[in-house]
Amino acid sequence: xxxxxxxxxxxxxxxxxxxxxxxxxxxxxxxxxxxxxxxxxxxxxxxxxxxxxxxxxxxxxxxxxxxxxxxxxxxxxxxxxxxxxxxxxxx
Amino acid sequence: xxxxxxxxxxxxxxxxxxxxxxxxxxxxxxxxxxxxxxxxxxxxxxxxxxxxxxxxxxxxxxxxxxxxxxxxxxxxxxxxxxxxxxxxxxxxxxxxxxxxxxxxxxxxxxxxxxxxxxxxxxxxxxxxxxxxxxxxxxxxxxxxxxxxxxxxxxxxxxxxxxxxxxxx
Numbered sequence: 001x002x003x004x005x006x007x008x009x010x011x012x013x014x015x016x017x018x019x020x021x022x023x024x025x026x027x028x029x030x031x032x033x034x035x036x037x038x039x040x041x042x043x044x045x046x047x048x049x050x051x052x053x054x055x056x057x058x059x060x061x062x063x064x065x066x067x068x069x070x071x072x073x074x075x076x077x078x079x080x081x082x083x084x085x086x087x088x089x090x091x
Numbered sequence: 092x093x094x095x096x097x098x099x100x101x102x103x104x105x106x107x108x109x110x111x112x113x114x115x116x117x118x119x120x121x122x123x124x125x126x127x128x129x130x131x132x133x134x135x136x137x138x139x140x141x142x143x144x145x146x147x148x149x150x151x152x153x154x155x156x157x158x159x160x161x162x163x164x165x166x167x168x169x170x171x172x173x174x175x176x177x178x179x180x181x182x183x184x185x186x187x188x189x190x191x192x193x194x195x196x197x198x199x200x201x202x203x204x205x206x207x208x209x210x211x212x213x214x215x216x217x218x219x220x221x222x223x224x225x226x227x228x229x230x231x232x233x234x235x236x237x238x239x240x241x242x243x244x245x246x247x248x249x250x251x252x253x254x255x256x257x258x259x
Contacts, residue, residue: 001094001097003097003141008100010192011104011107011108011137014192015107015134017186017188018108018111018112020185020188021115021185021186021189022115024178024179024184025182027178028168028169030166030167030168031123034114034123034157035114037127037131038130041107041130041131044150048137048143048146051143052142063143064143064145064146065225067143067150068232069228069232071150072149072232072233072235073232073235074153074154074157075236076239076240078156079156080239082161082163086166086167
């Protein structure tokens with residue numbers, strides 16, 4: 001059993017497609033927003049995988065940097081979306 | 092990569108996939124938060140098995156934060172008035188895309204190519220952004236996060252009743 005770049009990219013594509021499915025399938029907008037971190041996770045896995053297996057020159061930290069930024073952006077996007085939805089008012 | 096890392100990779104990928112599928116189909120805020128947390132745990136495991144430990148820690152923290160936000164019981168349910176049919180047609184399209192990608196990954200192989208485009212190169216740009224100016228890039232990321240959280244807090248704050256009615 002081994003892990004290659006193809007298997008990493010397959011997992012990345014699967015996560016991205018799953019995130020797109022969640023974002024399109026859910027009727028409630030705040031629930032559909034949860035597809036965004038899954039899509040970002042797929043992109044991050046692709047970056048980390050390419051940096052791990054495909055980088056012949058340069059440090060593999062380059063792809064990890066993008067993955068970190070994508071995770072922070074996912075947190076910001078979910079926070080903004082939940083904030084825009086607003087609280088249930090007790091009227 | 093040894094077999095222990097490979098097992099960790101595949102188990103983490105399965106956890107992330109199952110978490111994503113549960114996220115798509117489970118109702119309720121806290122269940123969705125739990126599923127998103129499982130997805131984040133799986134993604135962090137993938138990163139850790141790919142020797143990206145720091146990214147794994149950051150991803151785990153960020154996705155647990157996302158899960159806590161999604162699991163909050165007090166935000167409003169927002170549903171669009173129309174367009175549900177087209178959105179679900181798009182969801183079926185995403186599922187077909189997943190099947191096509193699975194077929195391509197099953198039947199395809201890696202291609203070797205060399206890029207002679209000179210300095211207009213993604214590796215050069217990435218090196219400039221993330222190796223030479225890594226601290227500045229992190230600072231921009233932190234700035235974006237602070238701006239988004241600030242906007243969210245400002246929007247969530249209850250306005251006085253007279254101000255709400257005066258703007259209508």
